[in-house]
Amino acid sequence: MTRITAWRRHPLARYAVLIFALALVGMAYTAFAQAGKPADAALAAGKVDDVAEGKSLFVKHCSSCHGMNAQGTTSAPTLIGVGAAAVDFQMSTGRMPAAAPAAQAPRKPQAPWVDETKTRQIAAYVQSLGGGPQVPGQEQVDAKLGDAGKGGELFRANCIQCHNWVGAGGALTQGKYAPNLNEATPTQIYEAMVTGPQAMPVFNDTTITPEEKRSMIAYITQVRSQRDPGGFALGRIGPVTEGLVAFLVGLSVLVIAAIWITAKKRQKS
Incomplete structure (x- = not known):
């Protein structure tokens, strides 16, 4: 008891107790925050039930590239923290699921199994893993x-x-x-x-x-x-195609003019 009493009276004892109490409060807050995080994220992305359905779809169709827990692999990046908006963009444009790894996934028709409901469910599951940008509302995108x-x-x-x-x-x-x-x-x-x-x-x-x-x-x-009142649109790509067309047309005119002038000189001689 004498040793314990001495520790209690030590000048640093009050600071040790304060640090210990703050650590307990921090651990308790972290535990409660993590427990409610998936549900909150799921509600923001859609329905809570979508998370379970989305996980099942993810394991079936996406885990071979992105990993069983969306942690990423050598062939595909992690999806933790990318948000529901990223999933909705990639799947609604047909870029995902990708047929094969490439420098860039092109826009293409959606896979036969993909529809609006399944896209929302997978997006809700990915959102629940670590938050991220959410799918915008109609007012946000109203032109x-x-x-x-x-x-x-x-x-x-x-x-x-x-x-x-x-x-x-x-x-x-x-x-x-x-x-x-x-x-x-x-x-x-x-x-x-x-x-x-x-x-x-x-x-x-x-x-x-x-x-x-x-x-x-x-x-x-x-x-x-x-x-495009100035003439042909030419794909509206800009000076690249315009310069190419001008070069080819101009070169063709010059070649034809050279042939015509040469032919004229031969006839006179």
């Missing part, structure tokens, strides 16, 4: 509520280097490319901005606000219907 003029300024400042001024896409390095945006829905455009699929950077709400994203969607969807 009618956006400012197409402001969206055009933002698009030209942030996106035309890869996607072209009208979203026609373009080539990148190492076999990658910026896809054509003409087939992308407003939801898919928003999801791409917040998740940064493949070679695309992430534009979070600090970089581009939700209102600005909506304006960019308004511009992208509006420019699709614009006419």
Whole structure:
């Protein structure tokens, strides 16, 4: 008892007790937070029941590449923390499930077993693993509520280097490319901005606000219907095709002119 009493009276004893109490509170908070996290994430992404169904679908169709617990493998990245928006984007555009690993997964028709319900369920399961960007609501992607003029300024400042001024896409390095945006829905455009699929950077709400994203969607969807009064659209890819056509047409005219002039001189001689 004398030794215990001496410890209690030690100048550092009160600090030791305080640190011990703080550690207990921290461990208790962590335990309760982790216990409720999957359910909260599932509610944000859809229905709680979707998590169980989504896990079953994930194990059956996705685990061979992404791992049984979505931890990732040598052939596919981890899905922990990517969020429901990333799953919805990849599956709704047919990019996932992928037929084979490649530099970039192309947009293609959805797999026969994929539908809106199964996509939502797998998204809810992935959301429950570690949170992340959620699927946007209808108001967030409503182009009618956006400012197409402001969206055009933002698009030209942030996106035309890869996607072209009208979203026609373009080539990148190492076999990658910026896809054509003409087939992308407003939801898919928003999801791409917040998740940064493949070679695309992430534009979070600090970089581009939700209102600005909506304006960019308004511009992208509006420019699709614009006419090309200057002549042939040439895929709307820009100076590359225009320069190529000008070169080929100009070269052809020069060759024909040279042949005609030579023929004339021969006739005179």
